[in-house]
Amino acid sequence: MDNENSDRRGHRGHVHAYLNEAFLTSANARALRILSEYLEPQSRFERYRLDDTIVFLGSARTQSKEQAEQGLLAAEAGEGDAEEAHHRVDLSQYYEAARELAARLTAWSKQLEDPERRFVVCTGGGPGIMEAANRGASEAKGVNVGLTISIPSEEFDNPYVTRGLSLHFHYFFMRKFWFAYLAKAVVVFPGGFGTLDELFEILTLLQTRKIRKHLPVVLFGTRYWKEIINFDALFRHGMIDKGDVGLFHQTDSVDDAFQFITTNLGRYALAERGAIL
Numbered sequence: 352m353d354n355e356n357s358d359r360r361g362h363r364g365h366v367h368a369y370l371n372e373a374f375l376t377s378a379n380a381r382a383l384r385i386l387s388e389y390l391e392p393q394s395r396f397e398r399y400r401l402d403d404t405i406v407f408l409g410s411a412r413t414q415s416k417e418q419a420e421q422g423l424l425a426a427e428a429g430e431g432d433a434e435e436a437h438h439r440v441d442l443s444q445y446y447e448a449a450r451e452l453a454a455r456l457t458a459w460s461k462q463l464e465d466p467e468r469r470f471v472v473c474t475g476g477g478p479g480i481m482e483a484a485n486r487g488a489s490e491a492k493g494v495n496v497g498l499t500i501s502i503p504s505e506e507f508d509n510p511y512v513t514r515g516l517s518l519h520f521h522y523f524f525m526r527k528f529w530f531a532y533l534a535k536a537v538v539v540f541p542g543g544f545g546t547l548d549e550l551f552e553i554l555t556l557l558q559t560r561k562i563r564k565h566l567p568v569v570l571f572g573t574r575y576w577k578e579i580i581n582f583d584a585l586f587r588h589g590m591i592d593k594g595d596v597g598l599f600h601q602t603d604s605v606d607d608a609f610q611f612i613t614t615n616l617g618r619y620a621l622a623e624r625g626a627i628l
Contacts, residue, residue, distance in 0.1 A: 388525040392498075392518050396533070399516060400466070403620065404473035404496060404533040405456055405612065407449055408549050409480025409540030411507075415450075419443040445540045445572060446483040452538065452571075452605050453487030453495075459613055461493055463621070470535060470616060471496060475526075476517060480540045482509035489513075498526050527552060535620045536612045537568045541575040557598050558591075565619040568599040569608050576601060
């Protein structure tokens, strides 16, 4: 056995603690696993000179227009629920909007005179809206990030995430830390429990000033959001302040979302660094 292998095995063949898989996966090593989900992503972001992100949140169930229309044709031929298929076609507008917005923001960010990679599209790395945003960024020939979570379901990755920036997390809170820590803007498309959890955590951090940077938040899909969350009622019942309703911008327009985000980034994030548009 050479010296390197001997050192890895330790004295008389004993395994060093940092190579002891039984220990590393035990409850006693939980703090090490949490720390690794901070340090390992940080090392990758440094390697790619990635300074900050634009986070896209939304449902994993939203299909592309092409996929939804194929499903509708199959349903009309007797292979599925036609009403549900029509609904998926309607929801596919959000997939296409996320794809277009991510592509436009990526193309815009690539024009910045900055040695770092600025405002890189970042998603949860899965299908649906996440796939759409990673796809749009990839089509604009930009690197993009996927912060995937390990959950007991079908394969969750999408193929559009930059290979070296596809990160897999065990702990939801560490994944959400990286969403919030790097974000300079957040776009939230219609989604379910996971999307609502991520949205309200970001709004809570902004409300309580735990996030002190200027962070523009866009809720895309006004009809959906007005039906799902009655922010005005929260204010009327005294549960939030009037100013809390101003923590986000609602729109149905890719043009408007793009203008809102880039204007805010130019006024705040870029001004702080002195980067030139």
